[in-house]
Every structure is written in structure tokens, then in C-alpha cells.
Amino acid sequence: MIRLENVHKKLGGRTILDGLDLEVKQGETLVILGRSGTGKSVTLRHIVGLMTADQGRVEVLGQEISARHQAALLEIRSRIGYLFQDGALLNWLSIADNVGLPLRERHSMKEKEIQERVEEVLSEIELDGHGDKMPSEISGGMRKRAGLARALIGHPEILLHDEPTSGLDPISSSIINGLIQKLHGTGITQVVVTHDMRSAFEVADRIALLHAGKVIALGNSHEIQESSDPAVQQFIHGLVEGPLGRETSEQLEPDQPDKEESGLS
Amino acid sequence: MVEKLGVFIGRYIAPLLSFLRRSADSTGFGLVLLVRTMLNTPFLFSRRRIRDSLDLCYSYCIGSFLVTSVVALFTGMILALNGGNSLEELGQESLIGPIVAVSMIREMGPFMTALILTASLGSGIAAEIGTMKISEEIDALRIMSIPPIRFLVLPRMVALTLVTPVMTIFAAFIGILGGSLVANSQFDVGWLAYRTDALESLEFRDVFTGMLKSVVFGITIATVGCTQGLLTRGGATGVGQAARRSVVVSFLLVIILGYYISWSFLS
Ligand SMILES: Nc1ncnc2c1ncn2[C@@H]1O[C@H](COP(=O)(O)OP(=O)(O)OP(=O)(O)O)[C@@H](O)[C@H]1O
Numbered sequence: 001m002i003r004l005e006n007v008h009k010k011l012g013g014r015t016i017l018d019g020l021d022l023e024v025k026q027g028e029t030l031v032i033l034g035r036s037g038t039g040k041s042v043t044l045r046h047i048v049g050l051m052t053a054d055q056g057r058v059e060v061l062g063q064e065i066s067a068r069h070q071a072a073l074l075e076i077r078s079r080i081g082y083l084f085q086d087g088a089l090l091n092w093l094s095i096a097d098n099v100g101l102p103l104r105e106r107h108s109m110k111e112k113e114i115q116e117r118v119e120e121v122l123s124e125i126e127l128d129g130h131g132d133k134m135p136s137e138i139s140g141g142m143r144k145r146a147g148l149a150r151a152l153i154g155h156p157e158i159l160l161h162d163e164p165t166s167g168l169d170p171i172s173s174s175i176i177n178g179l180i181q182k183l184h185g186t187g188i189t190q191v192v193v194t195h196d197m198r199s200a201f202e203v204a205d206r207i208a209l210l211h212a213g214k215v216i217a218l219g220n221s222h223e224i225q226e227s228s229d230p231a232v233q234q235f236i237h238g239l240v241e242g243p244l245g246r247e248t249s250e251q252l253e254p255d256q257p258d259k260e261e262s263g264l265s
Numbered sequence: 266m267v268e269k270l271g272v273f274i275g276r277y278i279a280p281l282l283s284f285l286r287r288s289a290d291s292t293g294f295g296l297v298l299l300v301r302t303m304l305n306t307p308f309l310f311s312r313r314r315i316r317d318s319l320d321l322c323y324s325y326c327i328g329s330f331l332v333t334s335v336v337a338l339f340t341g342m343i344l345a346l347n348g349g350n351s352l353e354e355l356g357q358e359s360l361i362g363p364i365v366a367v368s369m370i371r372e373m374g375p376f377m378t379a380l381i382l383t384a385s386l387g388s389g390i391a392a393e394i395g396t397m398k399i400s401e402e403i404d405a406l407r408i409m410s411i412p413p414i415r416f417l418v419l420p421r422m423v424a425l426t427l428v429t430p431v432m433t434i435f436a437a438f439i440g441i442l443g444g445s446l447v448a449n450s451q452f453d454v455g456w457l458a459y460r461t462d463a464l465e466s467l468e469f470r471d472v473f474t475g476m477l478k479s480v481v482f483g484i485t486i487a488t489v490g491c492t493q494g495l496l497t498r499g500g501a502t503g504v505g506q507a508a509r510r511s512v513v514v515s516f517l518l519v520i521i522l523g524y525y526i527s528w529s530f531l532s
């Protein structure tokens with residue numbers, strides 16, 4: 001379904017991904033864990049072609065993702081849903097219009113059908129009745145769910161979540177976890193990036209721990225919890241001392257212009 | 266010695282080089298953006314894009330209407346006052362109207378309107394798109410296969426290309442009106458005489474130059490605003506910088522392009 005082979009990526013002069021290998025199987029929910037700045041979001045961006053690998057190969061739904069295949073990229077993206085950290089809703093459109101946006105812009109669907117489909121997904125993620133509100137009028141958790149609704153509206157085969165529960169209270173987190181599990185039941189392939197250990201163990205079929213641009217541990221919830229690897233133990237128990245080190249590698253170079261990110265295509 | 270040189274380069278030369286590189290990069294980006302937006306104009310002919318553009322036109326007009334009126338009124342008054350003072354000595358008060366009219370329609374109107382729109386709308390576009398960039402909304406659009414050029418840049422470009430000439434004509438009109446107030450109250454030029462003199466002095470070439478300038482300025486302001494917005498990075502500070510850069514760059518381009526358009530029509 002998704003395969004990353006030996007992916008290398010440098011950003012702002014720093015190596016972020018350093019020979020990353022990762023495979024996501026059809027219908028599974030893979031959780032990616034890792035410290036801040038290890039390149040989890042960068043990994044997701046490679047899967048949808050928002051970034052392309054300096055070296056190595058990214059294959060999604062049987063197609064290679066690369067800058068050369070723009071038409072294929074558009075086709076692949078229409079089969080992927082991406083849930084951004086804060087929902088990434090357009091603030092001048094209502095929730096319903098945000099959710100319906102992909103259908104209105106991409107398809108020649110009738111307005112009535114679009115509205116029906118919007119109602120349907122909104123009730124799927126338990127946001128019915130909030131369609132007329134503006135993004136600024138609802139809570140962070142609801143914005144994330146609205147983002148999820150927008151990602152789901154085109155019946156994607158793959159769903160990527162970037163920190164679906166960060167910044168949410170435990171109850172809202174549980175609602176989101178429940179949704180991820182419900183989607184798992186429908187056979188959709190999911191990749192979930194999270195810092196929330198409880199959520200990770202709850203939703204994951206498999207868990208990958210990312211460090212220094214590589215996957216350093218991979219296994220199901222049980223294997224990861226019982227792992228004797230000190231790095232894994234340090235991470236899941238949040239120990240200050242251990243092989244992963246104390247400081248994150250987070251460090252931004254504000255003056256680096258980055259062409260790839262400037263959003264032309 | 267070598268160490269000192271290193272420190273000097275690090276402190277003064279490196280930032281300069283990075284500034285130059287960034288300027289070159291954003292110039293290139295801006296030109297590519299402009300060309301690609303133009304190539305995308307066929308996509309304007311959909312109900313949704315036309316509606317977006319007209320909505321923007323309306324809000325841009327509302328947003329710049331008041332300040333343009335005030336500035337244009339006083340510009341016209343200043344022109345009449347200065348011109349009148351010199352012309353009075355020569356007994357040529359009847360030339361006040363033509364001077365105000367020609368300079369408002371050909372030079373001051375387009376220039377002044379462009380500066381106002383740069384400050385009020387161009388910076389707003391940069392900040393708006395910049396905010397969308399840092400909150401990943403632009404990425405979200407790309408993933409939904411909604412090209413930001415079609416969805417965001419094109420309507421803004423169209424709206425500013427239409428609004429700038431309209432506001433320029435409006436500013437020229439208000440400016441000529443302001444001139445008449447001064448001509449009438451300070452230099453005893455009759456309303457009717459002022460109007461006739463002003464209108465008769467206008468040649469097609471002046472109006473055409475003014476309109477051409479305002480269209481070019483509108484495209485410039487929109488391109489610069491969108492470019493700086495799309496190149497935004499680094500959180501809220503980045504959005505502030507994008508807005509500031511868009512104003513500075515547009516100011517420079519407006520004044521330079523304005524000169525060359527005038528020059529090409531005079532020679
Ligand atoms: N466009 C970019 N240009 C330069 N550097 C970047 C860019 N995007 C990300 N980085 C850098 O890459 C590193 C990894 O970023 P990424 O967003 O993938 O981290 P993450 O693992 O998702 O962390 P977090 O848990 O904090 O979200 C960071 O250090 C970041 O500074």
C-alpha cells in the first residue's frame with residue numbers, strides 16, 4: 001500500500017531522513033512515534049508528495065511518488081485523506097463548505113448530492129448541526145474532526161493523521177481514537193503520527209519508533225510495550241536519561257528559502 | 266587577522282548575501298507565479314471563480330474607498346494651491362484646471378492609488394496567504410488537488426487588476442473636484458470655467474497612460490502580495506515580515522515601473 005525504501009532527505013542543510021524504510025500494509029493502522037523534530041511530519045509529507053526524497057523510493061498505491069510524475073501525483077492524492085494538526089480549515093468558509101470543498105472544486109457533482117454527502121460525513125464524525133458555524137467559532141477538537149470529515153469526504157483509501165489528539169482534552173482524544181478505530185473497521189489504511197502513548201497503544205496494529213531519520217523499532221503494541229530495547233523503554237516511559245538523549249534536534253534555520261514548500265502545485 | 270575577517274564576514278557579509286539570495290529567489294518565484302497565473306486564466310470562467318473575484322472586488326473597493334477619497338481630495342487641493350500660486354503671478358489662473366486634471370489622471374492618480382492599495386490591500390493579501398501557509402492550509406489545498414494558483418492567486422489578481430483602475434478614475438475625479446474647491450475659493454476661477462478647461466485639456470493619451478499604469482500597478486501589487494504570502498515561513502513573525510516585504514517591494518516596483526511607463530509615452 002505504502003512503501004518507503006531507503007529515503008534520504010535534507011532540509012535546511014540538516015539530514016532529517018537518513019535511509020528510512022517503512023511499509024504500511026493494506027487495511028492496517030500504523031502508528032509512528034518519535035521525538036519532536038525527528039521527521040514524522042516530513043515522512044507523511046513524502047507519502048503525499050508535498051516533499052520528494054533526495055534519494056530512495058516512495059511508492060504509494062502502486063505508483064512511485066516523485067516530482068516527475070505530476071499527473072500521477074494528482075490521481076494518487078485524490079485517493080488519500082490527510083488530517084492536519086489544526087484541521088487546516090479555510091477560515092472564510094463555514095464548516096459545511098470546508099468539508100464539501102474537495103467535491104465542489106474537483107468533481108462535477110450536483111449541489112444537492114454534495115450537500116447530502118456533507119451531511120453524511122458530518123454525522124459520521126458526530127458534528128451534525130455544526131455545519132453552519134465558522135471554524136473560529138468551534139473548539140480545537142471540533143476543528144480536528146471537521147478536518148477529518150473533509151479528509152473522508154472523497155472516500156479515501158489511505159488516511160494520514162498528523163497528531164490527531166495533540167492539544168485535546170482526554171475525552172475529545174477518546175472520541176478521535178474511537179473514530180480511528182471505527183475507520184479501521186471499514187478497511188481503510190491509516191498512518192497515525194502521535195505523541196499520545198495511550199492513543200498509540202489503543203489504535204495501532206503496528207508501531208514504528210523513529211529516531212535520527214530511521215525506524216529503530218517496529219512491532220505491535222504488545223511487542224513495543226514489552227520490548228527490552230532501552231531506546232523504546234526510554235521513549236514510552238518518557239525517561240530523561242537514555243540512548244535517545246535529552247535534547248531534541250529541533251532547530252530551525254529561519255532564513256532558508258525553500259522552494260518545494262512554497263505551494264505552487 | 267584571519268579570525269577578525271571571519272567575524273566580519275559572518276556579521277556583515279553573510280546576512281547581505283543571504284538577503285540578496287532571498288531577493289533573487291523571490292523575484293524568480295514572483296515572475297513564475299505571474300506567468301503561471303496568466304496561464305491559468307481559462308479557469309476563471311467558472312461560476313465559483315467569478316463569484317470569488319467579484320466578492321474580492323467589492324471588499325477591496327469598500328476597504329480602500331474612504332482613504333482614497335481623502336487622500337485624492339487633498340492631493341487635488343495641494344496641486345491647485347501650488348499651481349495657482351505660480352500661475353496667479355502670470356495671470357494664468359485658467360491653467361489650474363488643466364494642470365490638476367492632467368496630473369491627477371496621468372501621474373498622481375495612478376501613483377497615489379497604487380500606494381494606498383499597496384499599503385491597505387497588498388499587505389493584507391500577503392498576511393492572509395502567509396497565515397494560510399503557516400497554518401498548513403496551502404498544503405491542505407494541494408493535497409485536495411485544488412491548485413492554490415487557481416483558488417487563491419487568480420481571484421486576487423483579477424480583483425486588483427479591476428479595482429486599481431476603477432479606484433484610479435475615482436481618485437482622479439475626486440482630485441479634480443478638490444482642485445476646483447481651491448481654484449474657486451482662493452483664485453476666483455469660476456466652477457464652469459474650471460470644469461471646461463479641465464476637461465478640454467485631457468487628451469486620450471493622458472487617460473490611456475493613466476489607465477495602463479493603474480492596470481500594471483494592480484497586477485504588480487497582487488503578484489508581490491501573493492508571492493510574499495506563499496513564501497512565508499516561521500510563524501507569526503514570518504507573516505509580519507511577509508506583509509512588510511510586500512509593501513516595500515510593491516512601493517519600489519510601482520515607482521520604477523511608473524517612471525518607465527511615463528517615459529515611454531513622452532518620448
Ligand atoms: N520545509 C522545511 N525546511 C527546513 N526544515 C524543515 C522543513 N520542514 C521541517 N523541517 C525540519 O525538519 C525536522 C523534522 O520536522 P518534522 O516536522 O517532521 O518533525 P516532527 O517529527 O513532526 O516533530 P513534531 O513532533 O514536533 O511535529 C525539524 O527539525 C524541522 O525543523
Ligand SMILES: [Mg+2]
Nearest residue numbers: 040041042162
Ligand atoms: Mg510534526
